[in-house]
Amino acid sequence: MALILNEEQQMLRDSAKSFITESSPVSSLRERRDRGEEWSPELWQGMAEMGWAGMVIPEAYGGLEFGYVGAGLVMEECGRVLASSPLLSSSFVSASLIASLGSDEQKETLLPAIASGASIVSLAVNETDRFDPTVTALTAQQDGDEFVLNGTKRHVLDGKIANTFIVAAKTAGNADETRLFVVADDAPGITVEASRNADTRLVTSMQFDGVRVAAENLLGDAGATWPALERALDIGAVLSAAELSGLAQEAFERTLEYLKERKQFGVPVGSFQALQHRAAQLFCELELCKSAILKAGQAIDEDLPERSRLASMAKAKTAKTAKLAVNEAVQMFCGIGMTDEFDIGFFMKRAAAACQEFGDYYYHADRFARLGGY
């Protein structure tokens, strides 16, 4: 398969760019931040109308079945304007998991609602400060045809606006076996606490105190759970990389503009060769990120055996490059880059947060090496 966008994908990218640039410029993030609002329900509605919320959902369940390369293009454009939405957590990651593991009934109930944007389903897997999906201390104790959940989840994306959670738990008796449960946000015993992060988004901790879940809310068989979860997390990593790639490209282009316009010592700052070489180097890194993400996206769409290694490669490479891009941007914008009045700081803050989501450089570099046999 050619490593290139096909015509439909190019059209999608163009329409995504024009929609998101209009409906969610960086200035709207600033306004929301100053008003203390986390997200924009109107933007979410608009995204759903564009079909984005159902982009990876089968047509049978109201989706477009467009695939993950396409989802990456949407995330890239969202990254460019720092748009905040539950697309990644609900429409891409959780939807992929439900599509893989769900019973017909679960799919019928959950997927069309996700595709329409009516339902926001968040994945509650992580329990540690540094992303590690292999650590699960939350327990699910069987009690008749119910399970009782006790424990904590941390850094749950969009936890404050989700109406449904997919919760990873250890079922008693087999400590190594992780199972997934579909849990409504209003189930008794759930406490959700949110605090504001540097990127202005809310981050959620969830406490489960004797939360009772019907056995029919188990998602998938025991044996199928981990492979499907791993795939969903790979999807999260690649799409988070796509968001970072868009963010980094935009920061870079804004820096280039500034270098061309701004004069110092009587000449444009961009005429200084030392800055030119740094810009050229960053350009190369950004091109590599684009290729890496496209390659990993195709691997998901085609279900290739090297999917996980490519996903870790894409996230590790992009996380590193995005940090470089925002650091270079603030340094090259010089003093004004440090002021809140100027937008570039938002890129730096969001980059740091997106680097952590679904695993940072260290997590994915280590996984990449392990999968490579060293």
Add this chain to the structure above:
Amino acid sequence: MALILNEEQQMLRDSAKSFITESSPVSSLRERRDRGEEWSPELWQGMAEMGWAGMVIPEAYGGLEFGYVGAGLVMEECGRVLASSPLLSSSFVSASLIASLGSDEQKETLLPAIASGASIVSLAVNETDRFDPTVTALTAQQDGDEFVLNGTKRHVLDGKIANTFIVAAKTAGNADETRLFVVADDAPGITVEASRNADTRLVTSMQFDGVRVAAENLLGDAGATWPALERALDIGAVLSAAELSGLAQEAFERTLEYLKERKQFGVPVGSFQALQHRAAQLFCELELCKSAILKAGQAIDEDLPERSRLASMAKAKTAKTAKLAVNEAVQMFCGIGMTDEFDIGFFMKRAAAACQEFGDYYYHADRFARLGGY
């Protein structure tokens, strides 16, 4: 203690520089290489006459007792001209070990001969391709008042010209106990094989087949051996760093000269800002190396508890910087830097070899972290 050279040390450095620049210019290395000679007995004689061979040896045994900061200055000047001699292996490392561990008789026998340059004593510790003094498979089996040595040593410095070896061995019965033996080069059962390295020096592998050594040739008590050996290896690391630092400074200065002289596109190459910034960055790294080596040298002279961590810091930092310096040199000299006709390639080759001697960046970085509690 001020982190600065005292007057005597400054005088030593000046005299070392003028002696070594005259008696061992880089051109003499080229001549020896083309003739297939490893070393220059005349240069060695001259060094001994300067007192360098006895620089760290107590006055009572014919040395100058000048200390390790001074030895570092000599190694730095030797590094600048890529001078090859058994100073490091015999006069500094082995002499330190004998002074720490030797009986009065052993000191009487060995140290004055090292100080006069008459004797070359080499440390045969390493058995692996990557430096690791903790691995000792060579065995010493007691047999009456003799020990019988069987095994292999690799990458023994100056093994081809040494008349005496200090050999690390496991004594049977206590696999964890490393002991040191003084062994003459002509002891029956020793085979020495040498091959040429990239830096034109000979590298030696030694085979011990039933080599019989009298028990009186044991060097030091069991309990004192490892601490003294560790100190000697710290000395090796710091002085090897000093050699690398001199080498890197010289490569840098030659590069600077070239950048100032050489014209391209009608202007001096050194006027290109991108190269200027790289040169300035390298300058800073080289300054850090100088401070690191001086600090570590003082820690040896003053026997400070942080000696080992400082030694690993100095070697790791300098190994990394020296590689950067020679890589930048060849790149900035452009095409001619790649030709054998030009001297800069010798700096690159010697840097690679010196980086390995007494442990490379990875060895010392890991040790530095371990000693730092992580």
Add this chain to the structure above:
Amino acid sequence: MTNLEQFRQETRDWLDENCPASMRQPVKSDKDQCWGGRNWQFTNDDQRVWLERMAERGWTVPQWPTEYGGGGLSQAEAKILKQEMARIHARRPLDSFGIDMLGPALLKFASEEQKQRFIPPIIRGEIRWCQGYSEPNAGSDLASLQARADDKGDHYLINGSKVWTSYADKSDWIFCLVRTDFEAPKHQGISFLLFDMASPGITTHPIKLISGFSPFCETFFENVEVPKENLIGDINKGWNIAKYLLTHEREMIGGFGLLRAGVTTLGQQAVAAIGTRDERLADDGLRSDITAFEIDEMAFAATVERVVDEAKAGQGTGAASSLIKLYGTELNKTRYELLMSLGGSDALFWGNDEDTTVSKDWLRSKGNSIEGGTSEIQLNIIAKRILGLPS
């Protein structure tokens, strides 16, 4: 007993008697620092007493000449004072740009009359100073400044603006670079003026940074009248004073990272946050990066030590201030990147505007390599002035 031993004993006795107990606690936040000035509110009476007692002996500035109220100590005595203060954890009685920046320049460039007028209030913490250098459109090209001082016979009339003026909203007076010759080459038309921030025509407000609120201000001058006797040095020769001051500032900023390093190393912080596996930090990749950082940090600390010792011995290379500014600030940025990595998602916590968090400190560190001369400027200085590379 030598004179120095006697001095140490006397100093120790005096400190024991005169340093209030609450002034022997480590500084925990900005609020524990004493900046002095006309409007200063002492946080408690001990802070006032400690300042007054130290100022009376001239020990707010131990080595300045006694004729202006300084301590007049030799270098050896000053070192002993420092050691004895450290011994009892005595706080610095006065933090002051007057002491750290303006004072040394006045001692070098001001007239005798100006020294008599301005230095004693600095020593006693009566006037709080701010610095007016950078301008909104000048960036790294400091000498292209446009704030103007027009000669109106008995006074200058100041118009223009300054930016990055630390604590301008809390200061009493400003030392300020202004353009006094508009025809001359840019470095030769600059003068160094002192004036009262309460003068009519001055407005100032703090700048919000990406890390939240900051001590930095924007300051505007509209027809501000400044008496001519407030000119320091010769007219149009202010750039020399500016350069002298910048060199000092650079060393201060570069060394800053070091001071903050404290006693807990980054490696130890990582172990505390992440834990160990086989007695090693449980993230190999991060360990490898932290190791590289700590090696650099230790080599840099040794370099600062060497530079100070060389300067004392008169062996300075002249390269020191740019090297220390450049390397120290870049290291500090790396430290915060690694701190963010070892904190994981937790480190992203922002909280309320007034909270101090790792994420805010991390963002603030990005300014280190910009303020006080960017890293690029330091690289230019090293390349041209020290390495002698051609333009």
Add this chain to the structure above:
Amino acid sequence: MTNLEQFRQETRDWLDENCPASMRQPVKSDKDQCWGGRNWQFTNDDQRVWLERMAERGWTVPQWPTEYGGGGLSQAEAKILKQEMARIHARRPLDSFGIDMLGPALLKFASEEQKQRFIPPIIRGEIRWCQGYSEPNAGSDLASLQARADDKGDHYLINGSKVWTSYADKSDWIFCLVRTDFEAPKHQGISFLLFDMASPGITTHPIKLISGFSPFCETFFENVEVPKENLIGDINKGWNIAKYLLTHEREMIGGFGLLRAGVTTLGQQAVAAIGTRDERLADDGLRSDITAFEIDEMAFAATVERVVDEAKAGQGTGAASSLIKLYGTELNKTRYELLMSLGGSDALFWGNDEDTTVSKDWLRSKGNSIEGGTSEIQLNIIAKRILGLPS
């Protein structure tokens, strides 16, 4: 069966029948390559037969026009031929700068007569070509070349020298940049000439590199007469042809590292050399650096793939050749640094002059970022031409 399926079947049959068994072994050393030319000594008869058979069909250059003896294949057919050759591990019948460099330029810039004269012998491997671009004093500033061609009526008289002329000592003809106008701006006085290396007045000898002997030569011209009909393109317009050729060369060199990577990854080589601890490479620091390298390597491989696919689809950005040259060569240098590290002291082995060793390959790799346009030149090109940064 479609045409392409039919073509595949016919190709497969033809190859099965015509590719000698010994030509289906992988190339193990330089000696297994066939360079052709007047003085070529075939290593065995199979090598000769294989070249002749392929050349007869024009398959030494599958996509060149049939009118000059090329294969005339479509892109799709050429791909099939490549796949079918790869299937049986068939060697390339002819390695040739005539094919990889000169030929495409001739097809674009030469007159019909010149094409008829020069292209068929290239396809048949009868003339071995070398490239005369760089000069001893020009370095990266290629256009400042000084080798001169003076107009003597019916011929040019060449004087000067060239350096880095690969295999000049083994080549029959040279394609060479010479200065023909000494008054014009440097890019506008250069012409592109072809001439016979057997012409009187030419001397050449190989250059010894830091890695040992090399195919690179120094070549001197003293009153060499070249017929005027050997000028390609217009007089003084040779720079256009040079630029066209350089772009090709860049991609070749940048991709080189990739080709050599083979199937064993660096991580696997490290495991083989160092061993594992808890199933991971037993050196954490080295593992961390190898990981960073392999991530870059894989992202770079994807980029090469994307660039090729974009070019095929007509979506090329123009940035590709500089990016690939720059990144590919820097990666290759990093690979060898890591190989040296994982080999430890053993990797320093040099041996005799004719031995191939890791240390020699490592030293040789340092030239990658210099030859074919230095990394700095590529960065300049990207900054100015692609990013549009001002001069």
